[in-house]
Amino acid sequence: MDICRGRVLSLELQVEAECFREGPKQVSRLYFQVMSKATSPSRKSAPPRQDVVRAEKLQAGYGGQGVCGVVSFSLHAAQALALVGPNGAGKSTVVKTVVGQLEAVSGSTLINGAKVDDRTLDFRREVAVVFDDDAFFPALTVEEHLAIVSAGHGVEDVEETIAAELEFFGLSALGKSRPYNLSSGQRRRMLLASAFVRPRSLLVLDEPEQRLDTAMRHRLATRLRAEVDAGLALLLVTHDPDFLATVATKALFIADTIHTMTPTQAATAIASENPHAD
Amino acid sequence: MSMKISERFSAKDIRQYTFRAGLSRTEGGLMELVSEVYTSILGALTLLTMAGALIVALRHSLGVGDESALLASAISPGFHSVTLLQASATVLLTLAAALLSVEMTMGPVAMTLPQTAWWLGLPVRRRGFIQPGFLKSLIWPSAAALAVVLPMALGMEVNPTPGRLALSVLCGLGLAWLLYGIASWCQITDSGAWLKKTMGAITLIAPLTLVATALFNNVAGGGAITAANTAWMEYLPTSWPLLVADGATWPLLLVALALGLLVLVFLNLERISTGQLKSSAAAGAYAASSLLSMDATELSRSLGGETSAGTSRIRLPLIFKRGTAFSRSVKTLISTHATMALRSPATLLRVLVLAAIPASLASVEFLGNAILIAVALYLCAHFAATTLGATARFSAGNPAVDMLMPLPAKTVRLVHYAVPAAVMTLWAPVCFGLLLALGVGSPSLLVLAVLAGPGLGAATLRAAFRPTPDWNMPAVASPTGPIPMGAIKAFLIGPDLTLIVLLPVLIALIAGGVPAIAFPIQLTLTFLAYKWGTHVRKPKSAKDGGLFGIPAAPVQK
Known part of the structure; x- marks a missing residue:
């Protein structure tokens, strides 16, 4: 680790010299290079584990008051659990409680066998979460935001990884743009891309289909399904029956009472609630 | 999903990258910012100079007195003012309550919303992200203590000595650090909601006691509140810097207490939850925007942590x-x-x-x-x-x-x-x-x-x-970023x-x-x-009236 740190510092000095020579506009490109160069022998992603998430009699809510029924479920590697239900049923509250962003009213959640605590390194290394939070560094570009995530997680090929994800999400031409210059849908794509430029064994997505066009939804759903088949554990909230049918391997209908459903049943339930959904 | 992983970067590397990448596209420095308001500043100075000249001329023509307007008292002779001691103690109490209330809402360990969103999920040691905010935030209570206690100590003492003033300021710093430490500990342990509410109430009520006392004194005659009646206020902990200015040394215990608490907080910094840091960042962003709007309600709501508009x-x-x-x-x-x-x-x-x-x-x-x-x-x-x-x-x-x-x-x-x-x-x-x-x-x-x-x-x-x-x-470079x-x-x-x-x-x-x-x-x-x-700037493409360029709907009776 010390050797690597020393290498990073010497490369930082190199960047400053290069910046001086090439001008400030080159700094982000050079930083990309540095972050890519400063590598040590690679560590492979952890192999798929069983029981990635286990929620036991979990009551989610605010100020000690539950917002929906008590939830119990387990999610293994290579499984995708979709939480469905009407607006305001408490789906997002459940997901935020599962990943420790909200305190549970009662019950418990284990992730990879450990109590949920986002202060631990293991949690942050394994769990990728995308909520609909539009908070960006106003002076940084799309590429630079993704570089923070990718390099922070120790990805070796930062530039290549980011380029691939920008292409997948249709943002290749916008990598040098600043987030607040993007459309709402493009910012949503950027947030989703941030979960894919880093390693993950559990991916948590809150209504990933929101603000995406139909083609992008379809591509994202297909990719998520492929990743689940390859061992990813996926927990998502969705209102889109097609998205759900493509991605999910099981579903929970969240309301005052909780129902376990097959993806087909859940997709039908959503479609009947929302006949105009595209 | 399977990607090659190497040694991760430290929090410091990531902080530096974020800072430098942001600065890399700036064009110009702080002088650019100053120059953009040059005409406004020049206009305000001209206005104030003209007003000053007008005041001198008016005072002369109205014959209101020979003294300079700078020294002129607006109070009528014979008015029973509130004593300086009561005023100082009240101001110190108000400021201390406000400081604690603000610190408990905005942190005091502060990060920005983008920092919490893009940094806290990274698998690096969180202390590197949290500690700079903790140390930087200490500057504000320290500066506030210096700005408030020094002039008060100068006003309280008949013949102030540099040593006595320094001790008084040190006691003020101790008080500010103690409040900062309390707020930090509440943030770490996610507690102290009642304390924040109490401090908010004191901030609102305490200043009104001054005008109430003055109005009472001017109608009470012999029963007016005197300096002897308000001497007890000097013994409120928030007034201890005034006691030090008066010659006491025991209130300096505050400094030791504050340092002990700060060390305890420093050792426990990594216990602060991500949720706490995010809510503090949201409160900070809200307060910053309300400060820009100079809206007392928004500012008060943001600093007081109110979440709703009432019931x-x-x-x-x-x-x-x-x-x-x-x-x-x-x-x-x-x-x-x-x-x-x-x-x-x-x-x-x-x-x-x-x-x-x-x-x-x-x-x-x-x-x-x-x-x-x-x-x-x-x-x-x-x-x-x-x-x-x-x-x-x-x-x-x-x-x-x-x-x-x-x-x-x-x-x-x-x-x-x-x-x-x-x-x-x-x-x-x-x-x-x-x-x-x-x-x-x-x-x-x-x-x-x-x-x-x-x-x-x-x-x-x-x-x-x-x-x-x-x-x-193009953004402008500043020591705190673009x-x-x-x-x-x-x-x-x-x-x-x-x-x-x-x-x-x-x-x-x-x-x-x-x-x-x-x-x-x-x-x-x-x-x-x-x-x-009430002037509405029309968009260039819509000079034909209507709301935001959209023609008004036909009016039907």
């Missing part, structure tokens, strides 16, 4: 059946704005408290200086005016709301003007009436202030509809109109008399402010 169920009629479609729409909008104002009684209370602040200042022994009162008046008038601009600011941020009514943009803007103008016209007699009760000013000054009231309503609109800083323009062009300029839009509208009143207050010419001048300025504040 009031007041509902005025919103549907009108008589009149034309145009008049019905206007009535609905006015009724909506009035309902929003009435549903937040705390807002109206704050406006009222702001009306009493200049009188509180005037009531303190040695602080009845006309210029000091004029500065306080200006600030309070602007804060009160912007406090009433919540509805207008909401519409500025969400223009679609105003488009719901089939009214042209100009009419909608005039409707936004109604409530602030009416309330500020009522605010002026309350504020100047209290001053008059303390012997400051005259009935004619009060009338002049009432004439300025509608102009203050226009300043509310100018501040509410100010353009936002533009991140699309700053968008127009940031300082945007801050000055609103306060400038308040100053212009209030100028005749402030000049008359400092000069000590109101010449007859002041009334037509005030009326003219108020009218110009009204035209300025």
Whole structure:
């Protein structure tokens, strides 16, 4: 680790010299290079584990008051659990409680066998979460935001990884743009891309289909399904029956009472609630 | 999903990358920011110089006294002021409560929203992200202690020695650090909600005790509150720096206590949850935006951690059946704005408290200086005016709301003007009436202030509809990172109109008399402010009227 740190510092000095020579506009490109160069022998992603998430009699809510029924479920590697239900049923509250962003009213959640605590390194290394939070560094570009995530997680090929994800999400031409210059849908794509430029064994997505066009939804759903088949554990909230049918391997209908459903049943339930959904 | 992983970067590397990448595209330095407001600063200086010359000429022609306006007291002779000790103790108590309340809301360990969103999920040691915020945030209470305790210690001591002053300031620093430590510990342990509420109440009530005491003293005669009656206030922990200035050394125990607590906090920094850091960051962003808008309600709400607009169920009629479609729409909008104002009684209370602040200042022994009162008046008038601009600011941020009514943009803007103008016209007699009760000013000054009231309503609109800083323009480098062009300029839009509208009143207050010419001048300025504040800038592509370029819907009876 010390050797690597020393290498990073010497490369930082190199960047400053290069910046001086090439001008400030080159700094982000050079930083990309540095972050890519400063590598040590690679560590492979952890192999798929069983029981990635286990929620036991979990009551989610605010100020000690539950917002929906008590939830119990387990999610293994290579499984995708979709939480469905009407607006305001408490789906997002459940997901935020599962990943420790909200305190549970009662019950418990284990992730990879450990109590949920986002202060631990293991949690942050394994769990990728995308909520609909539009908070960006106003002076940084799309590429630079993704570089923070990718390099922070120790990805070796930062530039290549980011380029691939920008292409997948249709943002290749916008990598040098600043987030607040993007459309709402493009910012949503950027947030989703941030979960894919880093390693993950559990991916948590809150209504990933929101603000995406139909083609992008379809591509994202297909990719998520492929990743689940390859061992990813996926927990998502969705209102889109097609998205759900493509991605999910099981579903929970969240309301005052909780129902376990097959993806087909859940997709039908959503479609009947929302006949105009595209 | 399978990607090659290598040694991760430290939090420091990531912080530096974020900072430098942001700066890499900046064009220009702080002088660029200063230069963009050069004409505004020059204009304000010219205005103040002219006002100064006018004050000197007026004082001479009115024959109000030979002393310089800088030293002139606005208090009538024989007025029973509040003692300096009571005032100092009250101010220290208020500031300490405000400091603790603010720190508990905004952190005190502070990060920005993007930092919490993009940094805290990284698998690196979190101390590297949290610790800089903790250490930087210590600067603010330290600076506040220095700025408050030093002049007070100088005022309390007859012959202050440098050593005694230094000890007094050290005690003040100890007090500020102790409060900071308490707030930090509450953040780490996610506790202390009751403490924050108590501090918020003290902040609101304590300043009013000064004006209440002064009013009481001037009618109580022999039963007036004397220095002996208020001596106990010196022993409040918040007044201990004053005791040190008086010669005591035992209050310096505060310093040791504070340092011990800070060490404990430092060792436990990594215990702060991500949720806590995110909520502090959200509160910080909210406070920063409300500071930019100079809205006392938003600022107070953001610093006090209020999350809702209250539970009031007041509902005025919103549907009108008589009149034309145009008049019905206007009535609905006015009724909506009035309902929003009435549903937040705390807002109206704050406006009222702001009306009493200049009188509180005037009531303190040695602080009845006309210029000091004029500065306080200006600030309070602007804060009160912007406090009433919540509805207008909401519409500025969400223009679609105003488009719901089939009214042209100009009419909608005039409707936004109604409530602030009416309330500020009522605010002026309350504020100047209290001053008059303390012997400051005259009935004619009060009338002049009432004439300025509608102009203050226009300043509310100018501040509410100010353009936002533009991140699309090249940013400017600063020690804290990039700053968008127009940031300082945007801050000055609103306060400038308040100053212009209030100028005749402030000049008359400092000069000590109101010449007859002041009334037509005030009326003219108020009218110009009204035209300025309610002016709607049309988009270049839509010069043909209508709301935001959309032609007004045909009016049907």
